[in-house]
Amino acid sequence: MTTLPPIIEALREAKAIAVLTGAGVSKESGIPTFRDAMEGLWAKYDPAELATPEAFARDPEKVSRWYDERRVRCSAARPNPGHRALADLQAWCGERGKSFTLITQNIDRLHQAAGSHDVIELHGTIWVWRCTLCGDEQEERGGPFERYPPLCACGGFRRPAVVWFGEMLPEQALRRAFDTAEASDLFFSIGTSGLVTPAADLIHIAARRGARTAEINMEPTSITGLTDWAIHAPAGEALPRLAAALV
Ligand SMILES: [Zn+2]
Structure with a gap:
């Protein structure tokens, strides 16, 4: 974790911090990724056959049942140390007059359960x-x-x-996300492949505006070579270490 000290220094210097999170952050809470959710009785279906407006129009019973199973599974999930460290980081920024905005592609609201507030939900919520x-x-x-x-x-x-x-992504959320990326001077991409646009564009927008950038992900991604720092570790390990090093 040799990259930690420079990231800590960058956090101390930054005035506007933006964080984008993806499925990798929720995985450690037991939330199945989209592909993982296609198991058991659902193994024979292609996710693209269940997660489209056309699929719902064709078979609303099947599509709503699949999403309801996911919803009930989400209700058993709890925030992990990665979620909690991001909530701590938001509080740390608040105490120092820094702006901190969390943008997520996750639909489970585990960030909010951990204490994060004003979260921008790019993909809505289940x-x-x-x-x-x-x-x-x-x-x-409920059940x-x-x-x-x-x-x-x-x-x-x-x-x-x-x-x-x-x-389309929710217009207001998307606008806020772009504004946040443009105004940030430090941008984190965490637990996301960096492949799905427009979320994947945010880090490039931030970088073009001169923001420093960091990635935290289990594996290298398409943006790894472009960021100032990359940590390849579970978010639930890397983020608490980062938060602990700040205090
Ligand atoms: Zn109605």
């Missing part, structure tokens, strides 16, 4: 189900639904408020 007719949104924290798809009071089908393949 906890909110939206009516496809009237747009009403409900937070669903499995009684019917699939769940129904709105208006009679419309409810779907998870997540971003499906072929759908």
